[in-house]
Amino acid sequence: MSIGHILVVDDEVEIRNLLAELLADEGYTVSTAADAIEARASILIRRPDLILLDIWMPGQDGISLLREWHEHDQLIWPVIMMSGHGTVETAVEATRLGAFDFIEKPISLDKLLLLIEHGLENTRLARENLELKRSAPDPFELIGDSEYMTTLRAQAKKVAGHDAWVLISGEPGTGKQALARYIHHHSPRRHFPFIDTGGVAMGGRQNAAVELFGSEEDGKIRYGLLEQANGGTLFIAEAADMDEQTQMQLLSALENQTFFRVGGAEPVHVDVRVVAATRKDLESEVRAGKFREDLFYHLSVVPLPIEPLRHHVEDVPILLTYYLEAAHRIEGLPKRELTIGARNLLKAHSWPGNVRELKNLVQRMLILGTGEVIDEQEVQRALGFLPTLADSHEAVAATLISLNLDLPLRDARDEFERRYLLAQLKSCEGSMTELARLTGMERTNLYRKLKSLGISANERS
16 A cells, blocks of 8 residues: 655656655655646546645746646645755745645655655645544543443454455444444544545535546646545545445445545546444345445445444443543533442433443533542433423433434434433333324334334333
């Protein structure tokens, strides 16, 4: 596997060939261009990780090309300028326009390799810092010391060492993205991007195509998620949400590692590993004709289910401690401690929203509470119900108060339905006949809904 793709732009054929041979020996893939026109054409075909750009070239010079990229917000890769006749003014102008560094000819190969290494490392660190800001306090860790979590981490590390596609399945909030990041972080691709499709509407055909494959219009390139993930991992946040057209296009692109941008005429080549996630039973979706069978078998080379938190509640105490400390350390929220009674109460909670619900609950108690201690009564208020409520309708309403409003609509709906049905099931003491009456649902549909939400018919809490 390549350690990076470099574009060498220089009008001297001997220098282009020498640099291409040297960089290939170091493990890079290399494209070359003799001038600005060929450089633009090369970028259309493959997004570089770094560009070596000569200043003095026939036609448009390197500084003008750099200025063009800068003014059109296309400077998304580090550029190292090369020149045999450089001046201080030229170097200053190149830096002002966004060049990463400047090297003089005749080129010191040792110095050049070091500059390239630093340029790629700088990009990687900037990308990781952005991911850290967008993610959980530690997006690369799976928190918990139970036998289950220990086994899951071991499985994830074993899977990470291979390049097979992975399908992670589990309820909303169980940590499917964290598991995907953990696999990427422990894989040979860890120095390349981890790209998450979570913010993309995968069901809208044209929008999904542009987001995934990018576009070309009036000479301006928009790099899609697939190209952004080149060399690294593409995380498909909810595979079941893709419409049939998107499924077909994505399968073709990933099978061939080649695709066309929307509006583009040249094929784009990528090297991407896929880790997908689903909250639904994809086999059932295939049988129902809602998901392509061929894509399902490609995605599920290594199936990796992740259990809901209620199946490993022994991890609740360490998760509570972790998020209490992280919220104080990273977000500046007040430092507070849970009493033993409060911890026991939380350990007994069913956690329908899983780890995400636990994290949000901790934040809510730190934001709204006062004092250094969180007791049982405060926990009961934060959960939205009190055990003294006798009326079943009041109990249902109180249970639903704690719904996490910062969830995506799909996940919030699933969490609401699960809480609602659990509360109703408890109020009718497990009677499916009474549950069907209370909910106004036909029993066959009710059983199907309970199964899709992971609720057993005899579950009371």
